[in-house]
Amino acid sequence: MAPGTSGGSLVVVANRLPVERVGGRHEAGWRTSPGGLVTALAPVLERNGGTWIGWSGTDERLQPFSAEGFNLVPVSLSHADLADYYEGFSNATLWPLYHDVTGRPVFERRWWDAYVRVNQRFADVTAAACAGGATVWVQDYQLQLVPAMLRRARPDLRIGWFNHIPFPGYEIYSRLPWRRQVIEGLLGADLLGFQRRDDAANFLRAARGHAAVVTRGSVVEVGGRQLRVGAFPISIDARALDELASTQSTLDRARQLRADLGHPRVVLLGVDRLDYTKGILHRLRAYGELLDEGDLKPPEAVLVQVATPSRERVEEYQRLRDEVEGVVGRINGDHGRVGQAAVHYLHRSFPREEMAALYLTADVMLVTPLRDGMNLVAKEYVACRHDERGALVLSEFTGAADELRQAFLINPWDIDGTKEAIRRAAHQSPAAAARRMRAMRRRVFEDDVHHWAATFLGALEMVAEGR
Ligand code: ADP
Ligand code: G6P
Numbered sequence: 001m002a003p004g005t006s007g008g009s010l011v012v013v014a015n016r017l018p019v020e021r022v023g024g025r026h027e028a029g030w031r032t033s034p035g036g037l038v039t040a041l042a043p044v045l046e047r048n049g050g051t052w053i054g055w056s057g058t059d060e061r062l063q064p065f066s067a068e069g070f071n072l073v074p075v076s077l078s079h080a081d082l083a084d085y086y087e088g089f090s091n092a093t094l095w096p097l098y099h100d101v102t103g104r105p106v107f108e109r110r111w112w113d114a115y116v117r118v119n120q121r122f123a124d125v126t127a128a129a130c131a132g133g134a135t136v137w138v139q140d141y142q143l144q145l146v147p148a149m150l151r152r153a154r155p156d157l158r159i160g161w162f163n164h165i166p167f168p169g170y171e172i173y174s175r176l177p178w179r180r181q182v183i184e185g186l187l188g189a190d191l192l193g194f195q196r197r198d199d200a201a202n203f204l205r206a207a208r209g210h211a212a213v214v215t216r217g218s219v220v221e222v223g224g225r226q227l228r229v230g231a232f233p234i235s236i237d238a239r240a241l242d243e244l245a246s247t248q249s250t251l252d253r254a255r256q257l258r259a260d261l262g263h264p265r266v267v268l269l270g271v272d273r274l275d276y277t278k279g280i281l282h283r284l285r286a287y288g289e290l291l292d293e294g295d296l297k298p299p300e301a302v303l304v305q306v307a308t309p310s311r312e313r314v315e316e317y318q319r320l321r322d323e324v325e326g327v328v329g330r331i332n333g334d335h336g337r338v339g340q341a342a343v344h345y346l347h348r349s350f351p352r353e354e355m356a357a358l359y360l361t362a363d364v365m366l367v368t369p370l371r372d373g374m375n376l377v378a379k380e381y382v383a384c385r386h387d388e389r390g391a392l393v394l395s396e397f398t399g400a401a402d403e404l405r406q407a408f409l410i411n412p413w414d415i416d417g418t419k420e421a422i423r424r425a426a427h428q429s430p431a432a433a434a435r436r437m438r439a440m441r442r443r444v445f446e447d448d449v450h451h452w453a454a455t456f457l458g459a460l461e462m463v464a465e466g467r
Contacts (some may be wrong), residue, residue: 009048009049009050009051009134009135010045010048010049010050010051010134010135010137010457011050011051011052011053011054011126011129011130011135011136011267012041012045012050012051012054012137013054013122013126013136013137013138013139013143013146014037014038014041014052014053014054014138014139014140014142014143014405015054015055015086015090015139015140015142015143015229016033016035016037016038016054016055016057017052017054017055017056017057017072017074017226017467018032018033018038018041018042018045018052018054018072019031019032019033019056019067019072020033020034020056020058021033021056021057021058021059021060021062022057030067031349032201033057034273034308034310034349035273035310036164036234036374036375036376037139037140037164038230039236039376039380040164040234040235040236040376040449040452041139041449041453043237043240043450044045044228044449044450044453045070046070047450048453049070050070050071050298051070051071051072051073051129051218052070052071052072052073053073053075053122053126053129054072054073054074054075055074055075055077055086056074056075056419057145059076059078059079059082060076061074061076061348062074062076062461064129064169070322073125073129075119075121075122075125077264079116081114083313084108084110084111084113084114084115085111085114085115085117085118085142086110086118086142087311087314088106088108088110088114089108089111089114089115090114090115090141090142090190090403091311091314091466092105092106092111092144092314092315092316092464093105093106093107093108093111093112093176094141095141095165095277096166096316097163097168097172097175097176098141098166098168099165099166099168099277099370099371100166100168100169100172100370100371101168101172102276102277102371103276103277103316104316105175107175107176107177109177112177113146114305115145115153115426116145119143119144119145119146119185120145120149122143123145123146123147123149123150123153123197124153126146126150127150127153127154130154130157132156132231133156133157133158134157134158135157135158135160135457135461135464136150136157136158136159136160137160137161137162137165137456137457137460138150138159138160138161138162138189139161139162140162140163140164140165141162141163141164141165143161144161144182144185144186145181145182145185146161146185146188147161147185147186147187147188147189148184148185148186148187148188148291149185149188150188151188151189152188157192157226157276158190158460158461158464159188159189159191159458160189160190160191160192160193161186161189161191161192161193161394162192162193162194162232163192163193163194163195163199163373164195164234164238164373164374165195165373166195166196166371166372166373166399167194167199167200167203167206168202168205169202170209171203173206174206174209174210179210180210180211181212182234182371183203183206183207183210185217186203187207187211187213187220187222187227189227189465190228190460190463190464190467191227191228191229191230191456191459191460191463192227192228192229192230193230193231193232193456194229194230194231194232195231195232195233195234195373195399195416196231196233196372196373196399196402197231199231199373200218200229200230200231204218204229205222207220210368212378215229215364218230225467226463226466226467227463228459228463232452232455232456232459233240233374233399233402233403233447233452234374234376234399234449234452235374235376235379235405235444235447235448235449235452236333236376236379236380236383236444236448236449237448237450238379238383238444238445238448238449239445239448240260241352241356241380241383241384242383242384242386242445244255244352244353244384245356245360245383245384245385245386246386249353250353250356250357250360251360253336253353254357254358254360254361255352256357257357257358257361258361261302261304261344261361262299262302262339262340264298264299264300264302265300265301266296266300266301266302266363266364267301267302267304267361267362267363267364267365268301268302268303268304268362268364268365268366268422268426269303269304269305269306269359269361269362269365270283270303270304270305270306270307270357270365270366270367270368271306271355271359271365271377272306272307272308272359272369272377273307273308273309273310273318273353274307274308274309274310274320274321274324274347275310275311275317275320276316276317276320276370276426277369277370277371277372278368278369278370278372279367279368279369279370279395279412280305280307280315280324281320281324281327282319282368282370282412282413282415282418283366283368283412283418284305284324284327284328284331284343285415286329286368286415286418286419286422287303287331287343287422288327288330288421289415289419290422290423291331291334291335291342292334293450295419295423296422296426297458298335298336298337298340298341298342299337299340301426302341302342302343302344302360303342303343303344303366304343304344304346304358304362305328305343305344305345305346306346306350306358307324307345307346307347308347308348308349308447309347309348309349311330314346319424321347324345325345327346328343328383331343355380356384359381359384359385359390360384360385360387362381362390363389363390363391363392363426364391364393364422364425365377365378365381365390365391365392366393366422367381367392367393367394367395367398367400368393368394368395368410368412368418369395369398369412370395370397370412370413371393371397371398371425372397372398372399372400373398373399374398374399374400375394375395375398375399375400376400378392378394378398378400378404378407379400379404379444382404382437382441382444383441383444383445384442385437385441388433388434388438389430389433389434389436389437390433390437391407391408391425391426391433391434391436391448392407392408392425392440393407393408393410393418393421393422393425394408394410395408395409395410395411395412396409396410396411397411397412397447403443403447404440404443404444405436405439405443406436406437406440407436407440408421408422409421409426436453444461
């Protein structure tokens with residue numbers, strides 16, 4: 001099959017391709033794109049084949065090409081698109097609004113115009129790339145208008161959409177000046193998927209309130225057609241990660257990391273995109289107080305905080321970086337010694353092998369988002385711990401908390417509660433740790449990302465057949 005065409009197989013449409021272009025035009029290469037969407041979907045397409053339509057991370061106009069067993073169709077974004085559609089409407093309006101206003105959403109009419117324009121471009125590229133009757137799976141908040149635009153151009157397609165982030169409650173969503181248009185864009189799909197039941201219920205309420213549609217349970221009536229809305233909690237390729245974490249080289253690397261850290265009794269770990277939804281400052285505050293009060297004492301305890309650079313031109317992200325780096329500096333100034341930092345702060349991306357070794361090194365994994373659609377880091381940690389050791393401290397405001405009930409669940413706004421959970425996690429007995437980890441591993445291995453994709457696509461087929 002020629003690159004960029006789909007003969008009835010799956011077509012994924014996401015803001016980003018699974019790989020992004022790095023380096024200058026003449027020495028350009030590719031690396032894995034950041035974030036959970038790519039972590040989850042790449043193994044699905046690698047296994048099943050298909051086409052992936054998305055932005056290449058640059059303003060270059062690239063031709064469709066094949067890599068990693070699937071076809072990639074790049075969509076180019078100009079500097080203005082990047083500023084207004086990506087950094088503006090997607091990440092300074094929708095992202096904070098949909099994450100319960102943990103950041104302040106900015107409403108700019110120019111950004112909305114760009115969002116409509118770029119969504120139309122994605123729909124046009126998709127309409128041209130799809131064979132008759134193809135299944136199209138649109139991803140995430142950046143592309144909410146694509147389902148209706150695509151249906152207008154290609155009524156023969158099966159269209160699903162999945163939201164990787166939360167869908168907010170009615171009062172918060174209602175602030176959006178373009179709330180009706182966004183809902184009408186989504187209503188073009190046959191199936192709308194959300195992470196949690198609450199997200200699906202929030203959407204249904206918004207659809208009734210702002211697009212005057214009739215809903216019956218999870219079914220929405222639109223123009224004589226039925227559309228289904230449901231919860232499909234996303235996951236990871238647990239087996240692949242478990243295998244990676246079991247290789248001799250990963251085990252050796254984990255031992256080396258522990259030695260490099262000075263053989264502490266307790267290694268705490270945070271792994272996040274540097275995003276204000278992740279609760280990094282709240283976590284640092286709790287850790288800093290535990291050090292101040294002598295509950296944890298470097299060099300016996302040490303925190304490794306991996307913070308992947310993210311959306312670096314958006315103002316709130318710049319402010320967050322300054323604050324996080326200020327607090328890390330303060331904690332190290334107060335509690336570090338020469339050659340013995342209290343916080344090891346790493347602001348860059350790492351290969352999967354290194355991430356697996358880090359997870360194996362961590363006695364206490366800190367996942368403390370103020371709001372998160374799912375949080376795959378929590379599931380990755382569990383998938384790597386074939387030794388049934390380690391403890392997961394997990395915010396109840398993540399989708400993952402619905403499934404990983406044996407974690408030390410916390411409210412990240414409650415600093416004392418978080419400190420208590422960290423203390424308990426650091427001191428639990430090996431038998432208790434194994435019991436918790438076994439139960440969490442069972443869940444992550446049963447409901448892996450292949451199960452998620454099969455469930456979503458199975459439901460999409462049923463809805464589209466009944467159309
Ligand atoms: P989000 O999608 O909001 O970024 P998730 O926790 O769901 O949050 O997914 C983050 C993904 O990015 C995980 O697969 C994680 O392993 C990966 N990741 C995070 N930080 C890094 C890093 N510094 N290097 C490589 N991968 C990273
Ligand atoms: C989250 C979003 C994804 C996004 C990723 C990385 O996972 O749900 O849609 O791709 O973050 O963010 P970025 O803005 O770099 O694509």
